[in-house]
Amino acid sequence: MTPGPGELAAALAGKGYFADEGLCTAIHLALRLGRPLLLEGEPGVGKTEVAAVLSRVTGLELIRLQCFEGLDSGQALYEWDYPKQLLQVRVAESRGQEAGDLYREEFLLRRPLLRAVQAERGAVLLIDEIDRADSEFEAFLLEFLGDFQITIPELGTVRAGTPPIVVLTSNRTRELHDALKRRCLYHWIAFPEPDRERAILRASVPGLEERAAEGLVRAVQRVRRLPLLKRPGIAESVEWARGAMALAEGGDPWPVALRRALGLLIKDEEDTRLLLDHAEELFTDA
Amino acid sequence: MPDPAAARTNRPAADQTADPGGDPVAGPRGGPAAGPAAGPAAGPVQLVADHLWGFLAALRRAGLPTAPPKRADLLRVIAETPPPDLPTLYWYARITLLQDVAGLPAFDRVFDAWFRRGASDDPPIQGEDERAPSPGGPGADDPPPREVRPGDGIEASTLSTHGTRDFGRTGERGHALMRALEAAWPAALPATPSRRRRPARSGDRLDVRHAWRRARRHHGEFIELRHLARPPRPRRLLILVDVSGSLRQHTPDLLRVAHTALRAAPARTEVFTFGTRLTRVTAALSHPHADRALRSVSRMVTDADGGTAIGEALEGFLADPRFVALARGALVIVLSDGLERGDPAPMVRATARLSRLGHRLVWWSPLACSPAYRPATRAMSAQLPSLDHLGGVRDLATALAEVRRLPAVLSGPRHTAARHWSTPHLMGAPR
Known part of the structure; x- marks a missing residue:
């Protein structure tokens, strides 16, 4: 099924x-x-x-x-619980018994x-x-x-x-x-197409206005076309929208809020400079 | 959840795949065995099967071989749930067959030619067999040697000249020097504690597993302890060799130096050449015999003795995340005269980034062998602060001296090249 x-x-x-x-x-x-x-x-x-x-x-x-x-099988598969095995031996010893099989499921640490x-x-x-x-x-x-x-x-x-x-x-x-x-x-x-990115923003940033979301997605799509060291992913654009929203609620006009929250979208100094050089064309209708 | 296979109308598999989504273009155009010759007697099932096999064969010819289990996956999926439309067939084929995003353009081309008429301007696939471009390698006049992975070449710039060059044979003295170099490299390579702990006599952690196994022989009494240590693991060595015209006479020896490094640390060394384009030559250069290795490199490197675009080539290197990963934490050695024509800014930027990525960045320039040399060109003086060491290497003998000097560079502080070259007496007597 x-x-x-x-x-x-x-x-x-x-x-x-x-x-x-x-x-x-x-x-x-x-x-x-x-x-x-x-x-x-x-x-x-x-x-x-x-x-x-x-x-x-x-x-x-x-x-x-x-x-x-350096990840090895002991961390990915299983490990024997040595302290527990050791205790088992000691306990058996103090009672004068055989320790028995020490490689049983109960001594297995499951990874x-x-x-x-x-x-x-x-x-x-x-x-x-x-x-x-x-x-x-x-x-x-x-x-x-x-x-x-x-x-x-x-x-x-x-x-x-x-x-x-x-x-x-x-x-x-x-x-x-x-x-x-x-x-x-x-x-x-691949990076999402504009429609899908808008849907993601709508779902993860409740309260974001439709027009603002549209402009924001347009800006992000343009930013991704720049030769950046690291192109912003979906996580970054969501963060950016959230940050700008918070600033806008604090009284900043929307375009200013967008620019001030840029650190959430771009996390490299060189990229930020490149972005600011292109700020006009990127954010005109954002 | 409801079963999609049941939800769909259960037409016979062959019927639907023969005509994906009722699309009239998916006919046997170009299919070698699916032409009129197959005849009506062959039946639709046969036609579809032939067309699919033809598609798979075309993929192989386009440089995208598909493993039998992957082909079986595709056929199973198509047989069980016939794709209702062309996009679904596309996704079925792409997800089951494709193994690497680098092969995507080639895959799309072949798929379009076989299932979407008019979606591409390519001539029928039959005539295209020999010329089917391999992914990432279009534009190369001669196909790269077999050991080279596709996608290694970066597009040539307008400055490029295409032509291979014979690098000549290694002389008697050359062989002796190369042996000495090979012996000198291991001591010169930086190491870092491995993340993978190994059993050892002494170490920073108790090897409970071993100690416990031994203790069981003595009824759980720990008589001797075992330890785990982090053995030193050599850092990666990344060598970038400039093969442009201004270094013409030095190129063969510089490549021989790279060859000795590859021989000394085969698993940890990567070699690239750059002139007007960037070429990954690690595989070609790893032949144990130096002259043969150089021959296969010369077949691959089509921009030898051409123009220089160091900045562009290094930026090309840094644009590929996989290459960047090779530079991360590595000892990066650039063999180049640093004579950048035009704007030096891209080269300076790229050098700075390489320096930030790597463990140490060493620049070896043939020009620096001359006692009168000063890093005074705009490009060189601007990037000097990013370098950890600027040394002179023009042939095997000077390379040997520089390799022996590496341990001092590696143990010293970073970014000292500028300081040394402003007070040259610290450098020792240049040869």
């Missing part, structure tokens, strides 16, 4: 996420084929949010694994990937910023992403009863391995 792209769009919008046709199709296919979904895109286009909203729509638990350089495999109803697993982990970690993800199973030498292989919905995100700071990409569906999230 996989919802179609259209129904998905409606369901996601109901939870405040406005996805375009491509993304909805991607999610639909990921659910139908049971494949992990690899999302790439510029920072701030809502890659991570996809997993969060999916968990809200499906009602499944969201399990998040934030990647970083995100194992938790996702063992979740009874399934789960939404977010493997965030996979490009930050080193390539050794990618290699080790392969078994997991291929069959949704994890091998624990002392216990055997743990297989997922209900495969988790897996979302991977990457900022493209590093080329991912082909073997990893082959196992995933791929979708590039």
Whole structure:
């Protein structure tokens, strides 16, 4: 029972996420084929949010694994609870008994990937910023992403009863391995078109006037065309609208409020200077 | 939620895919096996299958090979839920087949040619096979060697001259110097504690896992402890080699220097060349034999001995987030004379950003080998404050001396090039 792209769009919008046709199709296919979904895109286009909203729509638990350089299996899969094992030995010793098997499930510390495999109803697993982990970690993800199973030498292989919905995100700071990409569906999230960005603003900044939203979106779309070091994402434009709203409530006229809140849209000194050079053409009708 | 497959009218799969969305343009135009020759006897199913296989083959010819499991995904999806319209088919194909956004323009071209007549001006795909542009590499006269990944070249500027050049053979003395360089690099490369801890005799953390395993042999008694340490991990080394005309006589030796670095730290070194365009030559240069490596570089680098646009090339480098990631925390070495024609501002800006990104920024200029050299050109003097070191390298011997000087540069404070060059006696006697 996989919802179609259209129904998905409606369901996601109901939870405040406005996805375009491509993304909805991607999610639909990921659910139908049971494949992990690899999302790439510029920072701030809502890659991570996809997993969060999916968990809200499906009602499944969201399990998040934030990647970083040096991430190892002890942090991603499982670890044995050594202090607990040690205590077990001591207790057994004081009672004059055998300690017995120390590699049982009760001594296992479950880390995100194992938790996702063992979740009874399934789960939404977010493997965030996979490009930050080193390539050794990618290699080790392969078994997991291929069959949704994890091998624990002392216990055997743990297989997922209900495969988790897996979302991977990457900022493209590093080329991912082909073997990893082959196992995933791929979708590039582009910056939203004006209509969709307006809808997002309407939903996340209540009280924003329609005309103001229109001008703001127009300005953001123009700003993204400038050769900036970092182009503002959706998160930034929402923040900008919120900031400007707050200033406008404090008595600033709208255009002034927009300019004064610019620090929420652009977060680099060089970019700010570039923007101020083009301020006239950017903000004339904002 | 209701099942979308059930919600749709359940027409036979073949019927619908043969004619996506009733679109009359999706006929077998250009499909190699789907022409009239296939005949009515082949039936619509066969026609559709042929057309799809033709599309997949065209993708491969356009430089976008698709792995069998990905193709199977697409076919499964189409068979189970026939796409109701062309956009849906497009998204099905793109999401299942595409692996990297860099291949998107090529993918769109092939899709348009096979499923959307008139959406592109391309001639029929059959005639285009040989000329099908690879993604990111249009405009290159000769196809890049196989080991080069597409998307590495940046568009050429108007200044460019296209022509490859033979870099010659390495002499007897050259080989000896290159061996010495290869041996000298490891000590010169900065290291940082690895994020990945390894078992060690002593270290900053207890290796409970190991210690516990050993203790079990003694009934839970810890007789010896094990530790985890963070072994040093070499930082990345990023070498940018200027191959423009003003460095003509030095280019082969500068590339040989880069080759020795690649040999010394293969996994941590990246090499780019720039003249009027930027080319990633790491893969081409990594052949163990120096002369062969140089030959494959010369095949790739079509802007050797052309004009200089250092600023533009460096800006091109910094515009790609993946390249920026290579510079982050790395030892960046630029081999260039820094003779920028025209406005030096872009080059100065780019150098400043490189300096902020990297661990150290070292500039090696052949001109600086001369005792009379002063960084007095507008570009050079303006960017001097961003540099950590400005040294003279024009051949293998001077490179060896500079590599041996690197540890001092790395341990010293940053941005000292300007101070040293305003009081030249601190530099030691320049060769």
